[in-house]
Amino acid sequence: MFNYESRIENAKKAIKEADYILIGAGAGLSTAAGLEYSGDKFKNNFGDFINKYHFTDLYTATFYDFQTQEEKWAFWARLINLNRYNKEPLKLYSEIFNLIKDKDYFVLTTNVDAQFEIAGFNKGNIFATQGDYGMLQCSKACHNKLYSNKELVVKWLKDTKDCKVPSDEVMYCPVCNEEMDVNLRKDAYFIEDDYWYNQSDKYSEFLDKIKGKKVALIEIGVGFNTPGIIRFPFEQLVKENENYSLIRINKEHPESWNDLGEKLIAFNEDTNKIIEDLRN
Secondary structure, three states: OOOHHHHHHHHHHHHHHOOEEEEEEOHHHHHHHOOOOOHHHHHHHOHHHHHHHOOOOHHHHOOOOOOOHHHHHHHHHHHHHHHOOOOOOOHHHHHHHHHHOOOEEEEEEOOOOOHHHHOOOOHHHEEEOOEEEEEEEEOOOOOOOOEEOHHHHHHHHHHOEOOEOOHHHOOEOOOOOOEEEEEEOOOOOOOOOHHHHHHHHHHHHHHHHOOOOOEEEEEEOOOOOOOOOOHHHHHHHHHHOOOEEEEEEOOOOOOOOOOOHHHEEEEOOOHHHHHHHHHO
């Protein structure tokens, strides 16, 4: 990669001249924004769970097989409240919004924390492919409906004792009475409801609309857990369209598997600094 200042200027030019902006975001963006799954934030907010279950970080804790629903929802209520229902937008997300808000844009993300929406992005222009911390579903996917958990989370947080919520506050599927789950793509029971399909269609329509136009694709924090959703398709789009450019911000994997030449503007520097410099 050539010098940082030159890459910043090239990225600025690509964004300024673009008719459309397509953003692709992975977990690395939310981590850079402050939604960390380890360290002091984890220790300060989950001390009782760490002592009881010997959790070492929040990410691996999400795979823990709780023996009761009361324990499960005490844990998830705290995680969801911490990473989904923040009252103020995260600064980095707000900076990205301010960078592109005057453009015709669409966001494709594998993040489930709704931080784009909280920062002011139009909800209708966001396709979150992997679910939403703020929604619950039947664990057996017996019906195609999601349920907001916002009021439940508030109640669960208030009433949690000894890492458990009261038994009479546990929600079960209103159709089949099975256990409920957070709407996250983790198994074959993940529910893609009508809204999910609507946003999928909107993304396809956006891709059709931008064909032949000047487009800047901004990809932030997308690794190789699910590269077939954002990373590889974005490279293919840029390879196939001469007026597309890819601004890739990725500390560990800024490179491209395709030879995109000067159409790839790659950064492995600090995400917050890059976005700040792009705005100045």
